[in-house]
Amino acid sequence: ATIEVRAHCDPHDYCGPFGTCIAPQQCRCEGSHQGVRCNLQMPDETSVFMCDGNAVVVGEPLVCRFFPRRDGDACNATTVFLKVDLNASLSAVANITGSPLIKPDGVPKQRSTESSAFDFEVTFHQPGVFLKPFVLEILGSEEPSVLCPSIE
Helix, strand or coil: CCCCCCCCCCCCCCCHHHEEEEECCEEEECCCEECCCCCEECCCCCCEEEECCCCCCCCCEEEEEEECEECCEECCEEHHHEEEEECHHHCCCEEEECCCCCCCCCCCCCCCCEECCEEEEEEECCCCCCCCCEEEEECCCCCCEEECCEEC
16 A cells, blocks of 8 residues: 655645645745745846936936846846845946845845835936946855846
8 A cells, every 4th residue: 555645735836836845834946946935036147127217317316127037037036135236336426225125234134025026226426328337146145146137
């Protein structure tokens, strides 16, 4: 006789299409998926930044968004391991605010946010042309990586 023992997660699709229930409310994630419910992925260099305007006025905030992607496909990500910052060459001419992805040194940790898009604002204090103004830092890995996703 054979006995099959299975774990039970509630609801039955608790672990989503990329996870297997291994104990009550515990999932084992497949591939690059992660998170309690295997619904998150770590973004890569195919991620993009999009900003609301083509013309920017000095001193006025420009609303931008970070869209995490993995292998070119949109994905959900968590702010726990991600940080968006200005390219080091812009630190004296702009500031960036308004997002859980913005993590200035010395600021207490913020609550984790999961999403497929993250808004932030950047204000430039002088005119100019700025190539690759934003960097995405992936935190918490053995070798933290800094990516410069494209702006679309």
